[in-house]
Amino acid sequence: MHCITDEELIALVDQARPFCKEGEVSDYIPALGKAEQSDLSIAVYTEDGCRSAGDVEKLFTLQSVSKILTLAIALCDLGVERVFEKVGMEPTGDPFNSISKLENNKPSKPLNPMINAGALTVTNLIKGNNNNDKLERILNLVRAMACNPKINYNSFVAESEYETAYLNRSLCYFLKAHKVIDCDVEQLLDIYTKQCAIELNCIDLSRIGFVLANNGVDPDTGETILPRKITRIVTTFMVTCGMYNESGEFAIKAGIPAKSGVSGALLSSVPGRMGIGVYGPALNEKGNSIAGTKLLEELSEKLQLNIF
């Protein structure tokens, strides 16, 4: 028996959709500015299958949701100790693209892998002979978790970010000056902007969440896609830093691990129970989907998902 009916899910979307008007579509990456402010969709993936409601067919890019996947790959490649030599484990309370804590933290290392400075550092750790290799590895993980071999990145969005990534460029040069990274900055931005531009729909996203909730095991094949030790680390970061400087409030209100992206993507994983994929491009001032956040809070309340 599925835990929620189609009608109930549609009702939750209808109830949350008016909040879209109170948010703004992000346009600091110009291509993202083309999104439809009123779009809202959700998919809930459990062992009984997937239910979805809203603008389900809409494609969107992962943006910061990709950070949990690159973290998982870097942890597989280098192990826990070496990854956390380069990046910390603590929430910042600052916006995702803030540079301020980088300077104050001694020795200089990004506070966690969910802020841009930390995610850039993590992407630099991923193994591969060149950017194509590395990107293919990231794409393959996304495809396996979503069970969708067609997933690719949107080159228009990637280029749009690459051309305007002034802040991320400055973060990279700061990291390079402090020897946190040692690579060519343009090469790093090339792969980072492509990983952020990986494009999918909310059903794909919900299956990724379900694999995390299922300790890294594919629900159809029983194959281990990610070791449990790594899904645990990733899920913990979702709780402590997944919603940036709104993570505390979201943990209080919804009580479920979640990771947001500036495209309006929202991935949630409820350990042992379900994966949830949400898309709502109208954002609140913290850069999280305004209606999507509401929707997750309501769903958590309705299905008693709070893990605390």
Ligand SMILES: NC(=O)CC[C@H](N)C(=O)O
């Ligand atoms: N919050 C986000 O989704 C940020 C991701 C975006 N690609 C950036 O680096 O600015």
